[in-house]
Structure formats: C-alpha cells, structure tokens
Amino acid sequence: MIKDYSKHYNDLTKLIKELGANIPETIGSFNSLHKASTAEGVLSSKTKELIALGIAITVRCDGCIAFHVHDALKSGASSEEILETIGVAVMMGGGPALMYGCEALEALNQFVVLE
Numbered sequence: 001m002i003k004d005y006s007k008h009y010n011d012l013t014k015l016i017k018e019l020g021a022n023i024p025e026t027i028g029s030f031n032s033l034h035k036a037s038t039a040e041g042v043l044s045s046k047t048k049e050l051i052a053l054g055i056a057i058t059v060r061c062d063g064c065i066a067f068h069v070h071d072a073l074k075s076g077a078s079s080e081e082i083l084e085t086i087g088v089a090v091m092m093g094g095g096p097a098l099m100y101g102c103e104a105l106e107a108l109n110q111f112v113v114l115e
Contacts, residue, residue: 003103003106004110006111008062008066009066009067009070038052038071045075046072046081048075049068049071049072049075049077050072050077050081050085052064052071052072053065053082053085053086054085054088054089056104057086057100057103058092060096060097062103065100065104069104069107069111070111072085073111073112079108079112082104082108083105086101086104086105
C-alpha cells in the first residue's frame with residue numbers, strides 16, 4: 001500500500017511533540033542535535049538533508065524518508081538532486097534500498113504536488 005507521506009509527516013510531527021511533552025529533556029536534546037547537525041556550515045543544509053535522506057533509505061526508515069524528502073525540498077533541493085541521492089543510496093544498500101528508494105520517490109512525488 002502506498003503511504004500518504006504528507007499525512008505521515010504530519011502525524012509523526014504531532015507524535016514527536018507529544019513525546020516532547022512527556023520526555024522533554026530527551027526530545028529537546030534530539031531537536032538541538034538535529035538543528036546543529038543540519039545548520040549551514042562547510043556543507044549546506046541542503047547537502048546535509050540529502051545525506052540524511054540517503055541514510056534513511058539505506059537503513060529503511062519510512063518516517064525518516066518522509067522527513068528528509070520534505071526537509072530536502074524545503075532546503076532547496078531539486079527533484080533531480082533527490083533522485084540522484086536515491087540512486088546513490090540504492091548503490092550502497094542494494095535491493096532493499098531500491099524498495100525504499102521507491103518509497104522516497106513516492107514521497108517526492110507527493111510533496112512536489114503539494115507545493
């Protein structure tokens with residue numbers, strides 16, 4: 001079944017906020033790590049989001065795919081850059097990464113339509 005990635009993104013965002021209310025130090029620390037790790041530096045935020053997407057595909061994380069396709073687009077990545085990132089992830093992760101690369105493609109298709 002094809003996921004609704006926009007809904008998945010929004011549902012996870014709400015759940016993360018709920019976790020934050022229950023375990024604020026842990027989620028606050030994770031959010032600080034995320035912000036620091038994806039901030040502009042020698043590598044652009046866009047490049048960092050593309051790296052995160054490639055890793056999300058190879059470790060087979062649906063939620064991470066939703067977040068990093070969304071955030072890569074928000075950081076200025078083009079569809080072509082995301083597609084090349086999927087290609088590198090498939091090369092590194094083989095058949096399972098190919099299947100999750102297809103999930104990333106579906107997320108891309110859904111998020112691009114929303115813009």
